[in-house]
Amino acid sequence: MKRLHRYILKSFLGPLVLTFFIVMFLMIMQFLWRYIDDLVGKGLHFNVLAELLFYLAASFVPMALPLAILLAALMTFGNFGERFELTAMKSSGIPLQKIMLPVFYLMIALTVFAFYFANNILPIANLKSRSLLWDIQRQRPELNIKAGEFYNGIDGYSIKIGKKDFQTNMLYHILIYDHSAKKGNISVTYADSGKMIITPNKEDLIFNLYHGQSYEEIINNGKRPVYRKNKTYPFRQDYFSEQILVIKLTGFGLKRTDENLFKNNYSMLNLSQLQHFIDSLNRQLDSRKIMFKTTIKKQCFKYAYTFSKYYKSDSLSKNTQPDSLTAARFDIWQAISKLSKPEQQNVIDEGVTDATISYDYIRSVQRVIEAQIKWIRRHQIEWHRKFTLSIACVIFFFIGAPLGAIIRKGGLGMPITISVVFFVFYYIISMSGEKFVREDVWSPFSGMWISTFILLPIGIYLTYKSTNDAAIMSPDAYSHFFRRLTDRILHFLSSKKKD
Secondary structure (H helix, E strand, C coil), X not given: CHHHHHHHHHHHHHHHHHHHHHHHHHHHXXXXXXXXXXXXXXXXXXXXHHHHHHHHHHHHHHHHHHHHHHHHHHHHHHHHHHCCHHHHHHHCCCCHHHHHHHHHHHHHHHHHHHHHHXXXXXXXXXXXXXXXXXXXXXXXXXXXXXXXXXXXXXXXXXXXXXXXXCCCCEEEEEEEEECCCCCCCCEEEEEEEEEEEECCCCCEEEEEEEEEEEEEECCECCEXXXXXXXXXXXXXXXXXXXXXEEXXXXXXXXXXXXXXXXXXXXXXXXXXXXXXXXXXXXXXXXXXXXXXXXXHHHHHHHHHHHHCCCCCCCCCCCCCCHHHHHHCCCCHHHHHHCCCHHHHHHHHHHHHHHHHHHHHHHHHHHHHHHHHHHHHHHHHHHHHHHHHHHHHHHHHHHXXXXXXXXHCCCCCHHHHHHHHHHHHHHHHHHHHHHHHHHCCCCCHHHHHHHHHHHHHHHHHHHHHHHHCCCCCCCHHXXXXXXXXXXXXXXXXXXXXXXX
């Protein structure tokens, strides 16, 4: 039995490792396709890209592992069925549950590992990858001045090149507008030809200009005149046969942001930190609700006391507390009818003003409370996700292993198709539940665990059917079922006609 268990584990581990790296590769490619515009043309070094891909791969592990387990289980037990090894094991008196037992123990270990990874390593990987991606997105594109177009990628300068000679690296008809002094285009340089060199540290852009001239306005008292009509002002014009122009480059190098700015995001926290933030946010929400109720009571008392200026009520006075306001009951229409026309108009105007103020205040507080609830839900979603993605390893195993034993097809063709269908089904349910939680339609527990509650019975059902050798994937079984159903319907209809 131990030798059989080792053989089953060995047969399972190979496809598991293979499918895991395939899934990881596909997820990384999907990410690169999504952010290709932010990565291309930045002049990034290989070590920066390798660091980003490493952290991204680590952040994809909790999602890739369940899919890899589903695919590997389908392949392994499908191969057993296709090679009649599963039939030989069952004919020897070994039930399917015992055949799955060694892999099930491995799934328990992988579930524990997945939870540890999601709780301790995933927050660090998310922090590293997203902070690095933020830095890359903020980095300017690599310097690329095209011929015939103005280039404005350098702060304070507009550069235009008429023609490039790629063999000699010579530039022709160079026009440089310098407005780095924040006073407009007061300095212009033109050269017939020249060369452009970027220093190795990418901090300076050096132009070697030949046969040109430069023009610069002289600003009086540091201010450029506004009205220039019919007036002349001094300027300086220089001619040169060779000139070196140095332009400082800013924002082209990769600047690393302090990671502490991102560490409080919900996706970068472990369970204890998430629980701490959830408790703190709930306390803030409760205190805001209490403050809102108190403010509304005070506003109601204020409005009622304002009305009492026109209608004398024994139950209202300056010393009346807001909590005892319910004792001040009177017929508002009867009270208004006893007032004069100007007093009635004053009461209506003040009431409309007070109602508008109250409505604006209630709407603003409502928006703040809704935003705070959504932020709490984000943390609660992340808290539950660390458990659901771990439990998904066991659930997908109980779906993949019996399904592979039923379809009896190995390789990558049929298992990939079935795995994609089940994983897409799981992903749609999970995302729908998560959306309902974010919108505060469902509770966090219901929304985040609904995929587990749906797929777990499916896994149990498939295991039961596979144990009884039910041909649920056989077309003949379904055609026989529908044929019997049709015969019964026809028999029922014919008996009705006879009656």
